[in-house]
Amino acid sequence: MLQVSYIRDNREQVLERLAVKNFKQPELVDEIIELDSKLRSTKTYLEKIQMQVNTTSKLIGELMRSGKKEEAEAIKSGTADVPGITDLKTLKDIAKEEGDNLVALEEELYQKLVLLPNLPHSSVPKGLTPEDNEVVLEHGEKPELPADALPHWELAAKYGLIDFELGVKITGAGFPVYKGKGAKLQRALINYFIDEAEKAGYSEVSVPLMVNEASGFGTSQLPDKEGQMYHVGIDNLYLIPTAEVPITNLYREVILKEDQLPVRNCGHTPCFRREAGSYGAHVRGLNRLHQFDKVEIVTIAHPDKSYEILELMSNHVQGLLKNLGLPYRVLRLCGGDMGFGSALTYDMETWSAAQQRWLEVSSVSNFETFQSNRLKLRFRNAEGKTQLAHTLNGSALALPRIVATLLENNQTEQGIKVPEVLVPYTKFEWI
RNA sequence: GGAGAGGUGUCUGAGUGGUCGAAAGAGCACGCCUGGAAAGUGUGUAUACUCCAAAAGGGUAUCGAGGGUUCGAAUCCCUCCCUCUCCGCCA
Numbered sequence: 429m430l431q432v433s434y435i436r437d438n439r440e441q442v443l444e445r446l447a448v449k450n451f452k453q454p455e456l457v458d459e460i461i462e463l464d465s466k467l468r469s470t471k472t473y474l475e476k477i478q479m480q481v482n483t484t485s486k487l488i489g490e491l492m493r494s495g496k497k498e499e500a501e502a503i504k505s506g507t508a509d510v511p512g513i514t515d516l517k518t519l520k521d522i523a524k525e526e527g528d529n530l531v532a533l534e535e536e537l538y539q540k541l542v543l544l545p546n547l548p549h550s551s552v553p554k555g556l557t558p559e560d561n562e563v564v565l566e567h568g569e570k571p572e573l574p575a576d577a578l579p580h581w582e583l584a585a586k587y588g589l590i591d592f593e594l595g596v597k598i599t600g601a602g603f604p605v606y607k608g609k610g611a612k613l614q615r616a617l618i619n620y621f622i623d624e625a626e627k628a629g630y631s632e633v634s635v636p637l638m639v640n641e642a643s644g645f646g647t648s649q650l651p652d653k654e655g656q657m658y659h660v661g662i663d664n665l666y667l668i669p670t671a672e673v674p675i676t677n678l679y680r681e682v683i684l685k686e687d688q689l690p691v692r693n694c695g696h697t698p699c700f701r702r703e704a705g706s707y708g709a710h711v712r713g714l715n716r717l718h719q720f721d722k723v724e725i726v727t728i729a730h731p732d733k734s735y736e737i738l739e740l741m742s743n744h745v746q747g748l749l750k751n752l753g754l755p756y757r758v759l760r761l762c763g764g765d766m767g768f769g770s771a772l773t774y775d776m777e778t779w780s781a782a783q784q785r786w787l788e789v790s791s792v793s794n795f796e797t798f799q800s801n802r803l804k805l806r807f808r809n810a811e812g813k814t815q816l817a818h819t820l821n822g823s824a825l826a827l828p829r830i831v832a833t834l835l836e837n838n839q840t841e842q843g844i845k846v847p848e849v850l851v852p853y854t855k856f857e858w859i
Numbered sequence: 860g861g862a863g864a865g866g867u868g869u870c871u872g873a874g875u876g877g878u879c880g881a882a883a884g885a886g887c888a889c890g891c892c893u894g895g896a897a898a899g900u901g902u903g904u905a906u907a908c909u910c911c912a913a914a915a916g917g918g919u920a921u922c923g924a925g926g927g928u929u930c931g932a933a934u935c936c937c938u939c940c941c942u943c944u945c946c947g948c949c950a
Contacts, residue, residue, distance in 0.1 A: 472910065475919045482919090485931040489877035492931095504930050516930055683906090804907095814906080 429648070429801050430544050431816075432464050432537070445547035448554050448763040453543065460540050467533040474526040481519050542651065546798040548763050549735070549772040555762030562762065564774070567746070568755030571781045571837050579782040580832040581713030583839060584610065587859050592713070602703070602718035609859050613834075613846070614721060616853030617827055618696050621723035621748065625824055628744050630694035630725050635674035637697055638665040643677040646803040648769045658700050667700035671724035672821045676799060679728055683814055684807040690737055691728040694824070696721065714828035715787065721827040727820045728805065731796070734818035735772070738794045741822045742774045745790045748825055751849045754833055755779040757786065771796045774822075778829065782836035787829040792822030835859075 435442050435457060443454055484503065491500040504516065553562045584590035589610025595603040606614050622632055644650035644666050649657060658667040668674055675693050684691065699722050703711075714720075725744065729737045742758065749756045761773040770793040777786035797816040800806070806814040838845045844859040851857050 468909070471908075471919080475909070478919060481930080485929095486877075488930050493877070500930085520930085 429541055429798060430546065431797065431801055432460065432541065435544075436461055436464055442547060446544070448548045448552055449545055449766065450556055450764045451545060456540050456543060460537060460544075463533060463537045463540065467530065467537060470526060470530050470533060474523060474530060477519055477523045477526065481516065481523060484516055484519075545768045546771050546795065548766060548770075549794070551760065552766065552772060553760065553762045556764035557762075558765050560762040561759040561765055561775070564758040564760050566755075566757040567750065568753070568779075570755050570779045573781050573836075573839070577782050577836070577839060579713065580780075580835040583835045583844065584713070587844065589613070589835075589859070590714070600718070602716070604714070604717065609854075609856065610831075612854055612856075613831060613850075613859070614827060616850050617825075617830060618721060618723060619853050620850055621824055622694060622696055624748060624751075625694035625723060625725055625744070628692075628725075630692040633675060633678070633693050633695045635671065635678070635695055635697065637668055637674075637700075638663075639668055639673050639677065640665060643673055643680070646677045646680050647673050647799050648802060649673060652768055655704055656702055658702060668697060669701050670699050670821075670823075671695045671697040671722065672726060675724060675726045676728075676805075676819055676821065677803065679805045680803045682805055684728070684805075684817065686730070686807050686809055689728065689730045689807055689817065690733065692725070693727075694723060694725045696723045698722075699826075714832040715783075717828055722823050723825060725822050725824045728800075729818045729820060730807070731815070731818050734794050734796065734820060738772065738774070738792065738820055741792050741820060741824075742776075745776050745792060745822055745824050749776065749778060749789070752830070752834065752847045754830070754837065756789075767791075767793065769793075769795050769798045771798065776825075778833040780829075780833050780836055782839075783832075787833060789829045789833075790823040790825050793820065795819045795821075 430442075439457060439461060442457055446454055446457070488500045488503055491497070491503070553560060555561065578586065581590075581592070584592075587610075588608055589606065591605045591607055592601075594605040595601075598605075626632060638660060641650060641664065644654075644657070649666075649669060653669075657669050659665075660667065674697075675695055678693070679691065698719055700719050701717075703716060703718060725741060727737050727741065746756070746758065756776055756778045759775040759777065761770075761775055766773050773791055773793040775788050776790040776792070777788050779785075780787050796818050799819045800816040803819070805817050805819065807817050809815045834847065835844055838847070842858065846854050846857050846859065
């Protein structure tokens with residue numbers, strides 16, 4: 429959520445930035461500014477009334493204590509002739525009315541404020557669709573596979589790695605069952621990713637897989653994307669769509685010391701996504717699932733350092749892909765393709781040789797203060813004042829599409845070759 | 860799930876209608892003391908919003924959350940949430 433004070437002071441810039449994100453309701457900006465101005469004048473007025481009530485109450489208190497009961501009663505009933513004291517009943521009536529006004533204005537302002545997405549960073553290209561994303565770099569050779577090469581879902585069946593049918597039986601589509609070397613490959617990747625993250629300075633946390641409403645709100649999955657999460661109605665909890673939610677919320681309502689920054693955490697969790705409405709040819713096999721495993725990296729950063737850190741995180745992810753020997757490219761997402769809360773997002777895609785298409789395996793974003801404003805995640809700056817921190821997160825990495833690409837790209841007549849870095853984890857070299 | 864207790868500042872903990880944003884202690888920060896440290900000692904130590912061009916300085920709100928009673932609520936009443944203890948169940 430954007431800060432009202434920022435919108436108020438930077439109207440032109442806000443409008444210009446929102447245009448990059450193809451925001452359809454720029455009129456909201458002026459409506460918000462006007463509401464905010466109304467709200468503040470109402471508040472100031474209400475506070476003056478409150479002050480009079482408080483002052484009068486204090487006076488009554490003093491009189492009561494010194495035994496001047498009659499004078500106190502006179503003020504209460506409004507019959508006293510004390511300079512500067514207005515009839516209390518009138519004051520309270522005004523206060524009640526203005527208080528109601530204030531609540532209504534706050535609600536109205538909030539409803540508009542949550543509709544504004546984050547402002548994109550100046551390097552974000554304009555654009556509407558994924559075609560407008562900027563290819564920052566491409567790395568590695570796309571492997572040439574023989575004509576009879578198989579897509580990963582067929583390889584998974586051939587080698588008995590993943591049973592999609594079994595998943596359908598016990599749960600439903602999008603919940604695969606990993607077996608044998610398939611299960612072990614998963615576990616190897618998770619351990620490898622966690623070890624690499626720790627080497628890079630991220631401390632591992634193991635967090636709950638269900639979160640309450642406040643957490644969903646903090647990282648802005650709620651209220652915007654309610655339908656994308658599985659909801660456990662009986663206890664009003666949400667299954668996490670990404671570890672970003674619990675890990676970032678670890679720091680909700682926290683004031684950090686400046687020298688604690690940057691705070692780095694990593695964690696492995698399953699992720700649950702309803703993916704309502706996305707079906708079709710492109711979601712076969714592991715391409716799109718309702719449940720998948722992911723290692724996430726999260727950083728809480730000083731605002732001056734957050735873009736530097738975003739590059740660091742991007743490089744970390746790229747390092748993993750290089751070590752696994754997967755050809756990849758890095759995209760800088762255009763305004764129209766970016767997430768609601770992000771200021772700058774890099775997507776990493778690996779080349780799936782059998783499907784002949786790029787698969788997104790990571791997304792690294794800087795949210796600046798968009799999340800921390802809601803989270804009330806702050807640090808005490810050099811001047812001793814509290815200031816909102818920047819939050820960043822990225823997948824490092826999401827498993828299924830990595831598995832898909834590994835299987836497809838590494839298939840040979842002798843079987844599927846396991847990348848060298850994984851062998852210490854899998855304990856086997858071939859599938 | 861049943862019974863009971865309780866939620867106060869960074870922590871411990873006092874506070875049952877007024878001078879309480881809140882005693883006291885601990886911690887922390889800065890200073891004094893010291894050769895240096897400990898001890899001792901002094902001062903300070905919440906957050907948000909808002910008024911003022913800014914600073915200085917005001918104001919309002921916040922003692923789990925929301926509502927109510929009252930001129931006035933941490934304190935009384937109602938609703939909800941959470942934590943702890945015991946019993947039951949259980950990996």
